[in-house]
Amino acid sequence: MQMPSPDTAVLINKEHILARLRAVLPADCVIDDERETKAYECDALSAYRCPPLAVVLPRTTEEVAAVLKTCYDLSVPVVPRGSGTSLAGGALPTEDSVILGVSRLNAVLETDYDNRFIRVQTGRTNLSVSGAVEENGFFYAPDPSSQLACAIAGNIAMNSGGAHCLKYGVTSNNLMGVRMVSMEGEILDIGGAHLDAEGLDLLGVICGSEGQFGVVTEATLRILHKPEGARPVLIGFDSNEVAGACVSDIIKAGVLPVAIEFMDRPCIRATDDFSGAGYPDCEALLIIEVEGSDDEIKEQLDKITKIARTHNPVELREAGSAEEAARIWLGRKSAFGAMGQLNDYMCLDGTIPVTELPYVLRRIGEMSREFGLDVGNVFHAGDGNMHPLILYNANKPGDLETCEAFGAEILKLCVEVGGCLTGEHGVGIEKRDLMDFQFNAEDLEAQMRIKDVFDPKWLLNPAKVFPLKHTEDRRKNRVQFAAHAAE
Numbered sequence: 017m018q019m020p021s022p023d024t025a026v027l028i029n030k031e032h033i034l035a036r037l038r039a040v041l042p043a044d045c046v047i048d049d050e051r052e053t054k055a056y057e058c059d060a061l062s063a064y065r066c067p068p069l070a071v072v073l074p075r076t077t078e079e080v081a082a083v084l085k086t087c088y089d090l091s092v093p094v095v096p097r098g099s100g101t102s103l104a105g106g107a108l109p110t111e112d113s114v115i116l117g118v119s120r121l122n123a124v125l126e127t128d129y130d131n132r133f134i135r136v137q138t139g140r141t142n143l144s145v146s147g148a149v150e151e152n153g154f155f156y157a158p159d160p161s162s163q164l165a166c167a168i169a170g171n172i173a174m175n176s177g178g179a180h181c182l183k184y185g186v187t188s189n190n191l192m193g194v195r196m197v198s199m200e201g202e203i204l205d206i207g208g209a210h211l212d213a214e215g216l217d218l219l220g221v222i223c224g225s226e227g228q229f230g231v232v233t234e235a236t237l238r239i240l241h242k243p244e245g246a247r248p249v250l251i252g253f254d255s256n257e258v259a260g261a262c263v264s265d266i267i268k269a270g271v272l273p274v275a276i277e278f279m280d281r282p283c284i285r286a287t288d289d290f291s292g293a294g295y296p297d298c299e300a301l302l303i304i305e306v307e308g309s310d311d312e313i314k315e316q317l318d319k320i321t322k323i324a325r326t327h328n329p330v331e332l333r334e335a336g337s338a339e340e341a342a343r344i345w346l347g348r349k350s351a352f353g354a355m356g357q358l359n360d361y362m363c364l365d366g367t368i369p370v371t372e373l374p375y376v377l378r379r380i381g382e383m384s385r386e387f388g389l390d391v392g393n394v395f396h397a398g399d400g401n402m403h404p405l406i407l408y409n410a411n412k413p414g415d416l417e418t419c420e421a422f423g424a425e426i427l428k429l430c431v432e433v434g435g436c437l438t439g440e441h442g443v444g445i446e447k448r449d450l451m452d453f454q455f456n457a458e459d460l461e462a463q464m465r466i467k468d469v470f471d472p473k474w475l476l477n478p479a480k481v482f483p484l485k486h487t488e489d490r491r492k493n494r495v496q497f498a499a500h501a502a503e
């Protein structure tokens with residue numbers, strides 16, 4: 017993975033840039049001590065690291081605007097950051113960039129139960145949004161597995177999803193409005209606490225834009241009534257392909273569970289050893305959860321188990337109590353941590369039509385043997401969002417490169433079967449150089465022209481999303497550090 021060479025004019029003028037940032041922010045908001053900036057040198061794609069020029073942690077939208085205006089005037093690149101849990105390297109800094117972290121912007125600004133929305137600052141963690149409304153019987157639906165740590169800022173930038181998004185949709189389906197600061201320091205309000213936007217619907221452009229267009233500081237989010245009840249069923253199978261076929265049949269039958277999660281043998285064993293969830297000894301398992309009143313739950317589970325039985329499951333375990341339900345989910349919720357205990361891993365994220373699940377799972381198994389690296393599959397099967405975890409040894413020369421090549425082949429396979437390079441983790445640096453495989457040069461040019469409008473100097477997260485060879489001219493055209501500003 018290549019990153020552009022840093023702008024030497026920015027590096028040389030570090031002290032001046034720091035002084036300018038300190039002039040617009042309180043002293044404790046600007047960090048340049050290398051021992052402290054180390055915490056920001058990577059995100060959850062920790063195979064890639066780079067120390068930033070500096071880190072700023074503003075407390076208000078106005079402070080964010082002042083930082084961006086300063087960096088715009090000085091032509092200094094900025095990498096927005098929420099909690100740094102991106103698995104795509106979206107928050108990875110470059111040596112010449114300022115990390116703009118929004119973690120101190122974490123307040124609840126407004127809660128309106130009659131109109132079912134909450135307005136928060138975007139540094140607030142995903143789980144604490146539900147936490148703020150649960151006493152009143154509400155919740156915020158998108159639930160990334162990282163929800164304890166990840167921020168609404170990153171969720172919006174990556175259009176994040178989660179286990180329960182099969183029924184409730186991803187972030188874009190639950191986001192009503194944002195306050196965003198442009199690179200030039202202008203504060204923009206887009207959408208709001210009402211259905212549909214006045215004027216052009218720009219919210220869809222902002223959500224999923226990976227910090228390319230502006231820094232989002234506030235969000236208005238749809239909150240929902242908690243369902244009357246929910247119950248999971250665990251179904252074990254003797255092959256990945258049969259489990260994949262069962263998912264496809266359930267969706268085809270028109271049943272809409274709230275979640276359909278898939279795990280294969282390597283993940284089942286690792287998570288069971290790690291969490292003691294008591295999973296069966298099988299090749300693949302599905303956790304399927306339905307919601308509603310007791311009658312609705314029973315009706316849906318009857319349909320699901322009837323379909324599952326046509327695939328000869330080796331185990332079919334319906335939760336009979338809250339404790340049993342929690343136990344069924346326990347292993348799935350700790351899957352990434354459990355795999356991390358075994359080995360270094362790279363978590364991929366691609367989407368395929370659900371009917372292609374059996375074929376794609378078989379091909380991943382074959383490729384695993386070809387590349388000589390083990391792979392575990394744990395993913396949101398109901399919407400075809402795959403997360404193969406490729407195990408490799410970071411200390412073994414060449415293993416990371418083999419892992420990257422294997423990952424690229426899996427993502428290309430997703431595109432070939434009619435799917436997409438990304439599901440919910442975004443492009444970042446991880447899939448940046450594969451964008452050519454999904455899009456032709458005209459498609460990419462059209463997307464880059466939108467960035468030209470929001471970020472004419474290409475200062476916001478400029479090394480991400482678009483393959484470097486397509487962005488070279490735009491990045492070169494960036495006005496070099498304004499030497500006169502140093503005077």
Ligand SMILES: Cc1cc2nc3c(=O)[nH]c(=O)nc-3n(C[C@H](O)[C@H](O)[C@H](O)COP(=O)(O)OP(=O)(O)OC[C@H]3O[C@@H](n4cnc5c(N)ncnc54)[C@H](O)[C@@H]3O)c2cc1C
Binds near residue numbers: 160
């Ligand atoms: C164990 C684990 C499990 C995960 N499970 C899921 C899952 O189930 N579903 C899922 O979707 N993801 C998952 N993720 C990935 C990750 O948590 C999400 O992408 C999350 O939304 C990132 O949020 P963050 O606040 O950590 O963002 P960061 O990592 O800080 O940044 C992510 C991107 O957002 C941009 N950004 C950050 N703040 C702003 C801002 N204020 N304005 C504009 N752009 C900004 C950054 O520049 C970067 O491009 C998982 C990650 C881990 C480590």
